Amino acid sequence: METMEHIILEEQKGDRIDKVLSGLDEEWSRTQVQQWIKDGHILVNGQMVKTNYKCSVNDQIEITIPEPEELDVIPEELNLEIYYEDKDVLVVNKPRGMVVHPAPGHMTGTLVNGLMAHCKDLSGINGVLRPGIVHRIDKDTTGLLMVAKNDMAHESLVNQLVEKTVTRKYKAIVHGVIPHDFGTIDAPLGRDTKDRQSMTVVDNGKHAVTHFQVLERFKDFTFVECQLETGRTHQIRVHMKYIGYPLAGDPKYGPKKTLDIDGQALHAGVLGFIHPRSGEYLEFEAPLPDDIERLLEQLRKSN
Numbered sequence: 139m140e141t142m143e144h145i146i147l148e149e150q151k152g153d154r155i156d157k158v159l160s161g162l163d164e165e166w167s168r169t170q171v172q173q174w175i176k177d178g179h180i181l182v183n184g185q186m187v188k189t190n191y192k193c194s195v196n197d198q199i200e201i202t203i204p205e206p207e208e209l210d211v212i213p214e215e216l217n218l219e220i221y222y223e224d225k226d227v228l229v230v231n232k233p234r235g236m237v238v239h240p241a242p243g244h245m246t247g248t249l250v251n252g253l254m255a256h257c258k259d260l261s262g263i264n265g266v267l268r269p270g271i272v273h274r275i276d277k278d279t280t281g282l283l284m285v286a287k288n289d290m291a292h293e294s295l296v297n298q299l300v301e302k303t304v305t306r307k308y309k310a311i312v313h314g315v316i317p318h319d320f321g322t323i324d325a326p327l328g329r330d331t332k333d334r335q336s337m338t339v340v341d342n343g344k345h346a347v348t349h350f351q352v353l354e355r356f357k358d359f360t361f362v363e364c365q366l367e368t369g370r371t372h373q374i375r376v377h378m379k380y381i382g383y384p385l386a387g388d389p390k391y392g393p394k395k396t397l398d399i400d401g402q403a404l405h406a407g408v409l410g411f412i413h414p415r416s417g418e419y420l421e422f423e424a425p426l427p428d429d430i431e432r433l434l435e436q437l438r439k440s441n
Contacts, residue, residue: 146197155182155191159201161329179204211240216252221282221422226291226415228257228270229284231424234401238274238283253285260287272296273304273369278387278401280427281308282409294414299369305410306366308374309353309426311403311433312383313393316352316360323348323377327370336390337372339380346370348377356437359386359397363407375402386433403430 150158156175160168172189174180181200182191219231232238232249239250253260253270260270270285272295284304286292298304328343330336347367354361360383364374375391378384384392387399397403410421426434 140203142201142203144199144201146193146195146199148195150193151195153193154189155180155187155193155199156189158193159199161331174201174204177204211250211254212246213255214246214251215255216247216249218249218252218256220256221424222420223257226287227284227295227413228253228287229282229409229420229422232275232280232283232406234278234280234427234429237277239271249283257287260285273299275406276372276375276402276404278389279308279404279406280424280430281406282422282424283406284409284411286414291414295411298411302367303412305408305421306369306406307408308364308366309405309407309430310362310364310374310378311386311397311430311437312360312362312378313358313386313396314360314383315355315358316350316362316383319352321350321381323350323381325377325380327373327376337370337376339376344368344370346373346377348374350378354434356441359437361434361437374404397433397436399429399433403433405430 144159144162146158156168156171159171159180160166171180175187175189178186179202182197184200220228221231222229230249230253237244237248240246240248250271270287270292272284272286272292275281275283284295286295324347325339326341326343327337327346328340330338345368349365349367351363352360353363366373372391375385375388379391385402385404386392386397388402392402405424405426407426408421408423410419412419
């Protein structure tokens, strides 16, 4: 079990304990934190409290994170599009609408369910709910993901992400016409205090850098390629909105009137990394999905 401590700050005074703690880590849901409080995994000044406890400045919170639950992930034949596979790593092209890993509420139909059916040897570093998963892309983002099949590979791939040596290029259709051909967005990201399920640019957020290049301009839209230097939650979606060019079809960060597409027009098209065992650099490219290709054809016709 992992233990961590948090001291309540002035701006957290009066907030409920479950709200404060669920904001500390994007992986912790409020429901999960409430369960930890009930189970005695969270102490305030050495004492157990109720989930509606209101925090005071300098309260000392001790959080004991329990081991991942041994939930059975059901293997499912999902006809995954595997781009590469050996005994250490696997690269898969994720379709639109597929969630990467199971969570309470949706335990089936995820990429992990499909991976469990496809191969039995996935790394266990992240606990049973996320075997092999090194990085994620959003449910309605399509494209390439790397998966670790053992702990050695998992550690290597995570280190490459931390060291920013993984190549990750995305293609997107955004609202508005970007006048310049290249740009870099360097703006820290964190949870939106008004909506915990959204990210936004905040002064004390995590370092986040996105580079972009214009590929094609249309009357009211631009087709761009974005390269991630860091990989924060919703990074491209929030960064492009921040500079005034939100993604087409984005239900969370984009305008209501948009192109006819079910979710954001964002595709993880290029993925490159150093193979954990051979040391060789591997790079893969997946073509645009049909729905984004169709939108581009429509935009070209209406130009």
